[in-house]
Amino acid sequence: MDRFRAESFIPLTPLAFDILLALAEGEQHGYRILQDVNARSGNAAPLHAGTLYRALARLLEQALIEELAERPAEDDERRRYYQLTERGIAVARAEARRLAAQIATAEARHLLRAPA
């Protein structure tokens, strides 16, 4: 079989990477991901719920995340829990490396050391 290539998923859309980052700490359900992303993005345009759930569906199709069958007891029945797949971890890492390289370029080209 042909090897899986993380590069074929790179670059991720900004939203997709935000979601994978939200799941990097461990399994989580959609609404919490929404809150995590919005909290980290600060004052920027808030992520709409509809946008998030569709993005989750795409990531599921691509097998970058998967849904958990089991859930914590006593939990809200409506929630759907997700976690990163091995593939998702590999892709998130590859994307993080790409971004780190861009930051390095930005620094080398004097975009970071300057007035706000």
Next chain:
Amino acid sequence: MDRFRAESFIPLTPLAFDILLALAEGEQHGYRILQDVNARSGNAAPLHAGTLYRALARLLEQALIEELAERPAEDDERRRYYQLTERGIAVARAEARRLAAQIATAEARHLLRAPA
């Protein structure tokens, strides 16, 4: 007048940021931008010329870049030269800061220190 807000352009698409980065070193023409972006992206899917020129047109409309009237003497007549506007610099900086924050999160969540 209402202040210009760089945040309203954030997040940039990966391609838009690549182009602004290519121009961070100084004025450049389209084809060289194409080569710079493709060189920096390594083995990833190469940027197609058509995609680039349309992206340049968008950045012009948004006034993140502007075309130079003057060109170096003895230059290929067909070339069109572009440079960052002040707005473009501000937006590129804001995006670079956003990405740096994401990298920091990725590290904090143990996405960077691990196998390739």
Next chain:
DNA sequence: GGGACTATATGCTCAACGCACATAGACGGG
């Protein structure tokens, strides 16, 4: 019992991109 919040999902529209293709000048080898 009523309003705010939690939780997931679909409908509609538009912007951005991938890829194919068009056009044409430059440039070097045979």
Next chain:
DNA sequence: CCCGTCTATGTGCGTTGAGCATATAGTCCC
């Protein structure tokens, strides 16, 4: 001189992803 390749910019067409509104319903607490 001609031909292929590279340089250089651009348009046509279809698909994907995202923004925003809206739908639905359970929870939580006053």
